[in-house]
Amino acid sequence: MKQSVENNTSKAVKYTVKADQSGTTTYGVSVGVEAELKAGIFTNIKGSINGSVQKSMTTSYxxxxxxxxxxxxxxxxxxxxxxxxxxxxxxxxRKNCSITKEQHGTAWAPYQIRWRLFY
Known part of the structure; x- marks a missing residue:
């Protein structure tokens, strides 16, 4: 986000700028149980139960x-x-404890959230 404010007066003016961010994360778990029961020589009973639970969390700052x-x-x-x-x-x-260099490279990684003010 980039904003500018122009002061065309002969005095300094106060300026306040705000930034708000929010995000939602959803997570869950699913469970399934299946059972089989032999009720006699020729009879089988089979059943299953499935369920899931999901939660979400929203944060903002x-x-x-x-x-x-x-x-x-x-x-x-x-x-x-x-x-x-x-x-x-x-x-x-390797299994014999020898080490082989596989790959190398560079990448851009986020490291800071910050304000920058300049004229």
Whole structure:
């Protein structure tokens, strides 16, 4: 998210910017039971019971920044997830304990949620 505020006055003005986020996670479990009963020489009784339970959880949080915008300036405010480039390597250990390098590479990974203010 990126916002700008322009102050065309001769005095500093206060500025507040807010960001709200929310998310929902759903999880569950399913259970099944099956039973068979021999009631006599030629008779079988078979039955099953199945069921499931699901739950969901919603979380939300907000963040805000309060600042002053200098006279005759435009302040830009940016809020989001910053990321960094990380390197990775994978190895394979054999039964005889020898190690072989399998693969390597780089990937972008999120590391911080933050505000950035700049003129």
């Amino acid at each position: 907000g963040s805000q920044v309060e600042t002053e915008v200098e006279p005759r300036k435009t302040l830009t405010v940016q809020y989001g997830i910053w990321r960094e480039n990380v390197a990775w390597k994978s190895y394979y250990m």
